[in-house]
Amino acid sequence: MSFVVVKDVKKTFAKAHALNGVTVEFEAGEQYVIKGASGSGKSTLLYLIGGLDRASSGEISVGGKNLFKLGDESLALYRNNFVGFIFQFHFLLPSMNCLDNILLPAKIGGKDIAEAKSLGLKLAEHLGVTHCLAKFPYELSGGEQQRINIIRALSLRPKLLLCDEPTGNLDSENSKIVTKLLKSLAVEFNATLIVVTHDESVAEHFHQKLVMSDGCIVSK
Amino acid sequence: MFESTLLKLFLSDKGTRRFAIGVIFGFAFSIAVILGNIGIMDGFESSLRIGLKKSNGDLTIHSRYGFFDFESYLKHELEIANINTFSSIVQTEGFIIKNEISKGVMIKGIEEESFKKVTGLDLKLRNSDVILGSELAKFLKVGVGDPIVLAFANGNSQVSGLPSLKRYHVSGVVEHGIYQRDLRTLYIQRKVLQSDLGVDNRVNLISLNISDDEDEFLSDPVDYSLKIDKVIDGFKGSIGRSYVVKPYWREFSTLITAVKEEKFFISIILQIIVIISIFNVLAFVVFLNEKRSRELFLFKALGMSQKKIRQGWMYLMSIIWVASCALALLFVQGFNWGLVNLPYFKLPGDVYTLGNLSINLDLFDYSIVFLISYFWLFLISWIALVVMSKKSVLTGLRKEFA
Numbered sequence: 001m002s003f004v005v006v007k008d009v010k011k012t013f014a015k016a017h018a019l020n021g022v023t024v025e026f027e028a029g030e031q032y033v034i035k036g037a038s039g040s041g042k043s044t045l046l047y048l049i050g051g052l053d054r055a056s057s058g059e060i061s062v063g064g065k066n067l068f069k070l071g072d073e074s075l076a077l078y079r080n081n082f083v084g085f086i087f088q089f090h091f092l093l094p095s096m097n098c099l100d101n102i103l104l105p106a107k108i109g110g111k112d113i114a115e116a117k118s119l120g121l122k123l124a125e126h127l128g129v130t131h132c133l134a135k136f137p138y139e140l141s142g143g144e145q146q147r148i149n150i151i152r153a154l155s156l157r158p159k160l161l162l163c164d165e166p167t168g169n170l171d172s173e174n175s176k177i178v179t180k181l182l183k184s185l186a187v188e189f190n191a192t193l194i195v196v197t198h199d200e201s202v203a204e205h206f207h208q209k210l211v212m213s214d215g216c217i218v219s220k
Numbered sequence: 221m222f223e224s225t226l227l228k229l230f231l232s233d234k235g236t237r238r239f240a241i242g243v244i245f246g247f248a249f250s251i252a253v254i255l256g257n258i259g260i261m262d263g264f265e266s267s268l269r270i271g272l273k274k275s276n277g278d279l280t281i282h283s284r285y286g287f288f289d290f291e292s293y294l295k296h297e298l299e300i301a302n303i304n305t306f307s308s309i310v311q312t313e314g315f316i317i318k319n320e321i322s323k324g325v326m327i328k329g330i331e332e333e334s335f336k337k338v339t340g341l342d343l344k345l346r347n348s349d350v351i352l353g354s355e356l357a358k359f360l361k362v363g364v365g366d367p368i369v370l371a372f373a374n375g376n377s378q379v380s381g382l383p384s385l386k387r388y389h390v391s392g393v394v395e396h397g398i399y400q401r402d403l404r405t406l407y408i409q410r411k412v413l414q415s416d417l418g419v420d421n422r423v424n425l426i427s428l429n430i431s432d433d434e435d436e437f438l439s440d441p442v443d444y445s446l447k448i449d450k451v452i453d454g455f456k457g458s459i460g461r462s463y464v465v466k467p468y469w470r471e472f473s474t475l476i477t478a479v480k481e482e483k484f485f486i487s488i489i490l491q492i493i494v495i496i497s498i499f500n501v502l503a504f505v506v507f508l509n510e511k512r513s514r515e516l517f518l519f520k521a522l523g524m525s526q527k528k529i530r531q532g533w534m535y536l537m538s539i540i541w542v543a544s545c546a547l548a549l550l551f552v553q554g555f556n557w558g559l560v561n562l563p564y565f566k567l568p569g570d571v572y573t574l575g576n577l578s579i580n581l582d583l584f585d586y587s588i589v590f591l592i593s594y595f596w597l598f599l600i601s602w603i604a605l606v607v608m609s610k611k612s613v614l615t616g617l618r619k620e621f622a
Contacts, residue, residue, distance in 0.1 A: 052520075053612045072526050075525075079520075080522065080523020093515060095228070095232035096229075104519075104522060105522045105523060108519060108524045
């Protein structure tokens with residue numbers, strides 16, 4: 001059985017249909033890119049897989065768990081334990097330094113801070129941002145901020161790495177670096193990687209591509 | 221642990237901190253207003269009881285048939301009842317006259333030592349001395365050493381039907397704390413009054429305390445009054461119907477009951493002040509929720525449940541509540557200091573019986589006010605949070621990250 005199974009999922013916002021019966025499966029440890037124009041429903045699908053919202057109908061199961069049957073508390077636990085989110089806007093908290101930002105998921109989940117810190121330091125060294133850890137986000141460049149964001153997403157060793165336009169704010173050089181980083185880290189953490197983008201240069205790094213249009217998957 | 225991170229985030233900017241301080245001050249002030257009002261009511265009752273006890277002891281006994289010989293019967297009954305602190309008194313009414321001004325007064329003939337034990341009033345009297353209540357002295361414009369004349373209603377021995385007049389000197393002025401008592405009471409030595417009235421060694425009033433421990437009364441005058449009631453019930457069976465036993469508050473019992481009723485209704489009405497100040501808290505919750513919306517949605521995305529976010533809010537509300545209660549205590553102390561020390565807060569004694577007020581609050585008063593404010597604060601905040609949390613994480617993220 002696939003790691004992520006999406007069955008006939010529909011999502012309606014007010015009267016607008018964001019997803020029109022999407023059915024797709026994602027294998028454990030694989031890497032996927034979902035392409036599509038703005039408003040095609042790709043981000044909505046990503047957020048539903050990430051447990052950030054509930055579908056209007058259909059079923060999504062991750063690792064055998066039906067997300068729509070989970071209560072608020074269990075869904076929050078799922079997001080904390082299973083999922084690493086990387087957003088287009090890194091959104092690091094300006095009132096905290098980068099290390100505290102990295103430790104945020106561990107603090108929220110009541111996890112072992114020392115372990116999360118140790119992994120954070122290792123990843124920071126690996127990504128070349130050790131010098132940024134004591135700094136506040138506004139003191140960093142866009143590329144550095146996105147690296148810190150990636151470290152935060154990986155700090156609890158998620159099994160599912162969901163990225164919504166992760167390079168949307170970066171120049172082409174940094175974009176290439178970050179995409180390669182995500183792919184290699186996903187391999188290192190044995191995580192399933194799903195990247196949503198409308199950027200062809202990012203999409204070309206992935207073998208498994210899905211294309212969405214008008215709330216449906218039109219090509220696999 | 222995460223509550224402190226959430227708190228750090230909530231209060232990370234100066235504007236929010238100022239808003240929070242304003243909310244705390246507003247909430248504390250409204251709590252202090254309620255505490256102050258209840259405290260004044262309690263203080264009024266307490267001061268009234270202390271003042272009344274100061275001239276009567278715990279209770280008084282008088283005979284339905286006028287003067288009686290205390291030593292022959294009643295003293296023995298008191299000893300059987302294990303009452304050791306008592307004073308026999310001759311009490312009569314008369315007129316005090318000074319410079320053609322006269323005023324009706326209650327003349328108390330006392331034996332200083334025993335009277336001091338019962339009432340705590342240390343009155344030093346010699347033959348032909350009198351001590352006046354403070355308001356009476358003011359009214360007559362007399363001081364220590366001034367002569368006055370007392371007119372007794374018992375009749376002149378030479379000219380039947382006319383009052384007898386006696387001349388005395390003022391040896392002191394006493395303050396009971398009760399305006400009416402200070403205006404109408406005059407003390408004289410018992411044996412002098414007995415001689416002037418021609419009643420030999422007989423008396424017509426006994427003042428007594430049910431306990432020798434003065435602190436027992438001062439620690440809780442209201443609770444102590446219940447014990448007095450019990451003793452009175454006991455006396456009714458033992459000393460017979462010839463004697464009338466009255467607790468010290470009997471004359472003012474209607475006023476005391478009225479104050480209690482007033483306290484209850486004012487406490488209910490003043491809840492409105494707390495509710496109004498809680499709307500400030502509500503504004504703070506809405507403001508903070510809007511200001512920190514991005515962070516809150518990010519926390520949710522990173523795995524924080526709605527329940528945990530509500531707990532974080534409640535942690536913040538608890539801090540506001542605790543800080544407000546602590547500040548309210550300070551306000552109440554300041555208000556009490558003002559009541560006791562500032563002339564602006566002096567009461568007209570002829571209207572309010574007492575010349576001065578102070579705040580008197582016990583643990584029950586504090587508990588009830590703090591708990592009710594806690595209830596309102598949490599109820600309104602909880603409703604606000606439930607309404608605000610209706611938005612899904614996805615909708616919030618889309619809005620905030622757009």
